[in-house]
Amino acid sequence: MEASVRNEIHQDTTRMNIHDLVRELNENVGAVVVQTMAGVKDRTSPYKWARPDGPVPRQEFEDRLRLGYRVWKTVYMADGKHVALAWLMGANPRLEENLPVLYIQEQRSREVIGAAEAFVNDTYAA
8 A cells, every 4th residue: 555545644634524424424334333442332322423523532432443444444545345344354464363443443553554554465464
């Protein structure tokens, strides 16, 4: 992945309104995955956060959601919606066979971003 694309994804993720970000994640990976990314127990939270007039997630949840969006968008831009979802929810050899979505929940940014970039570049960089 080119540095300019990587920077564009980061900038978009940082600048995006949290309600729009959650709505896009809900539409592309589903509310259950969003709930898992954020690490919340309430199944309705992703729907509430996606409403333009809905509540803003607590900072720790927002941080996880932004990381999740960034990781998802990296794979999505290279390989499309279905591959990006499968990648998030599948055991990953670059992450000790753990699910990337759990690395997002734990905010293990370097590892999960590295694994996503390695996947789209077909290299081992995690």
